[in-house]
Ligand SMILES: Nc1ncnc2c1ncn2[C@@H]1O[C@H](COP(=O)(O)OP(=O)(O)OP(=O)(O)O)[C@@H](O)[C@H]1O
């Protein structure tokens with residue numbers, strides 16, 4: 001997948017213009033607050049998702065614009081040239097999308113047509129913070145690959161919410177206790193299926209990310225990631241997960257009734273990211289933590305490429321800081337065969353760029 005042209009009008013602080021990137025590395029350089037992240041965010045919107053900065057659509061429209069923002073993308077996917085257009089209107093007019101000149105029922109209809117993987121400094125929370133970000137990362141990666149997983153996940157969430165409601169109701173109506181078993185059964189079936197999918201995906205992700213980390217650290221450090229679930233702690237066959245989750249739920253009943261929610265299951269699981277067999281969250285340096293997230297993101301892209309049969313575009317926002325020269329060199333010169341967009345503030349950090357294009361952004365104006 002490749003971006004051939006990005007056009008924009010009234011998008012954030014970007015002055016009406018277009019960006020014609022090269023097929024490999026594209027470095028977007030500029031001081032703080034000039035519009036670098038805005039550019040990556042504009043490309044990202046064509047994946048059909050929300051802004052990776054969590055911004056609301058109205059925030060994307062230039063302050064000075066009455067009409068709204070317009071973005072246009074010429075890209076290559078499925079071995080042909082395609083076009084997409086996104087408009088974001090003011091007020092009730094929501095985001096609308098066109099693909100190859102045809103109006104789409106929703107902006108999310110672009111999902112799967114244009115694919116990208118993004119790294120932004122916010123993603124460092126993947127290593128630095130609590131487990132919920134890591135579960136989100138894992139679930140989002142699995143949903144992009146497998147629509148069936150998205151359905152499984154929403155069934156699980158619904159069932160979990162119903163069981164939690166019941167746990168609270170039981171304190172007022174003790175006769176409801178006997179209905180709990182039905183939910184335990186349902187939840188353990190869905191939960192076991194989720195755990196199996198996550199575990200299998202992570203085994204492959206760990207291998208791919210391990211190789212990438214090896215490249216980033218020039219073979220100096222060993223990286224691994226594994227699924228950390230109460231259920232898996234003492235091994236066992238996949239075929240037995242359902243039953244074990246069921247007994248975990250049954251044995252945890254008292255605790256669940258006291259808490260008023262379900263304390264065990266995949267919604268509480270985590271990923272353990274390690275460098276040199278030590279937890280990256282607890283012992284990793286800034287550069288190591290950044291390298292871990294990068295390796296995870298680039299591995300996500302590699303597995304997505306396998307599933308799609310073509311490589312997604314890689315967007316790297318502000319990755320260079322905190323990385324030493326050899327790690328920066330890996331990002332600039334060793335990611336071959338992918339179209340990459342990298343933003344940076346310091347032109348010195350791209351002095352080692354051997355091929356690719358550099359763009360400069362100043363106050364929303366882009367120079368190639
Ligand atoms: N809706 C909007 N209309 C006009 N300007 C906006 C809008 N939203 C954000 N901006 C401006 O865009 C600029 C920020 O752009 P961006 O986040 O792309 O900066 P950056 O170049 O990535 O900077 P940094 O290096 O600090 O990350 C800010 O000056 C901000 O005020």
Ligand SMILES: [Mg+2]
Nearest residue numbers: 036037317318
């Ligand atoms: Mg930025």
